[in-house]
Amino acid sequence: MHELALTAELLRLLENNAREKGIKHIKRVKLVIGALSSVLPEAVEFSFNTLKEGPLFEDAKLEIEEKPVRIRCRDCMAEKAVDHFYPLCPSCGSGRVSIIEGKEFYIDFYEGE
Structure with a gap:
């Protein structure tokens, strides 16, 4: 379940960025996950809710936008x-x-905020 490691890194990135910007509480996080990314949205959501801790993420909500596969033909x-x-x-x-x-x-x- 690599989503656990990905989500831990995501939380670390958010924490570092929030600290740089003086943000004390993250309220909402929106991720975009493609159908071919090999990342399961449900596993990311579970990991996010399991790993978020401390006052920074206390009330944080995760929103996930799932992107379908789109292709373009180079002939037609x-x-x-x-x-x-x-x-x-x-x-x-x-x-x-x-x-x-x-x-x-x-x-x-x-x-x-």
């Missing part, structure tokens, strides 16, 4: 959201496709 230029990555364009059948969304894992923003 079609862009499609797909359930699972399959290396053929669903429009023209070309194998020249690129993943344009779905690998994300990042902090979009956090709010604090």
Whole structure:
């Protein structure tokens, strides 16, 4: 369960950034997690709620935006959201496709005071 280590690092980054900005309480954290990121949103949420401690994270809420897989065909230029990555364009059948969304894992923003 690598999500535990990822979430611990995420909390460390938030703590350091909040300290630099003089923030004493983080209220809300928004993450973006892509379907192909190999990160399970439920495991991150569990880890966040388990690991958050101290006054900085006391009331912190985690919001997760899940990004679907989107591909673009380099032949017909079609862009499609797909359930699972399959290396053929669903429009023209070309194998020249690129993943344009779905690998994300990042902090979009956090709010604090």
